[in-house]
Amino acid sequence: MRVGTIALAASGLLLASVAASANGAHPAADPAGIVKGRQAGMRMSGAIMGGIKGAIDRGDDVKTQAFAARSIAGWAAAVPGMFPEGSDVPPSGALPAVWSDAPGFAAKAAAYQAAATKMADAAKAGDKDGFAAAWAETRTTCQGCHDSYKKP
Numbered sequence: 001m002r003v004g005t006i007a008l009a010a011s012g013l014l015l016a017s018v019a020a021s022a023n024g025a026h027p028a029a030d031p032a033g034i035v036k037g038r039q040a041g042m043r044m045s046g047a048i049m050g051g052i053k054g055a056i057d058r059g060d061d062v063k064t065q066a067f068a069a070r071s072i073a074g075w076a077a078a079v080p081g082m083f084p085e086g087s088d089v090p091p092s093g094a095l096p097a098v099w100s101d102a103p104g105f106a107a108k109a110a111a112y113q114a115a116a117t118k119m120a121d122a123a124k125a126g127d128k129d130g131f132a133a134a135w136a137e138t139r140t141t142c143q144g145c146h147d148s149y150k151k152p
């Protein structure tokens with residue numbers, strides 16, 4: 001119990017320091033590198049989503065898509081941390097609203113994560129209809145964020 005409490009407190013401190021650096025207390029060491037990394041992640045997420053769509057259209061057993069879906073859910077959870085203060089540098093295609101409207105951006109990221117988690121859960125459960133619906137919902141959240149936070 002006591003050890004658990006200490007571990008929890010320690011992880012809370014760690015999270016707090018990660019959050020502090022994301023808030024600009026420690027400027028990102030390589031802002032352009034972060035931009036390139038998140039752009040690559042976004043492109044890969046597009047490729048994975050396309051691959052999943054192919055499996056849905058073929059009528060594959062959705063359990064075969066569990067790994068792909070889980071990787072999208074993991075990436076979705078990481079997205080907010082990919083946009084630290086100070087990473088608004090070339091070649092970024094992010095709009096200033098990512099930072100000026102941080103709560104709005106966080107809400108879009110949360111919707112993405114929720115939909116992607118549903119997709120991963122449905123794949124694991126072998127729920128074909130739920131999986132297709134969650135894929136479509138996840139796809140909608142991509143555009144939902146890009147409309148306000150990404151340069152066209």
Ligand code: HEC
Pocket residue numbers: 035038039040042043045046047049079091092093094095098105108109110112138139141142143145146149150151
């Ligand atoms: C919470 C907001 C958000 C969500 C959700 C989101 N994106 Fe993005 N995306 C962005 C932003 C902001 C950029 C611009 C990043 C930059 O260039 O710094 C971007 C960039 C991209 C790019 C261009 C990368 C490049 O090479 O310039 C692609 C492709 C992309 N997203 C695909 C997707 C797909 C597919 C999904 C859903 C599965 C998705 N995004 C979900 C915010 C989001």
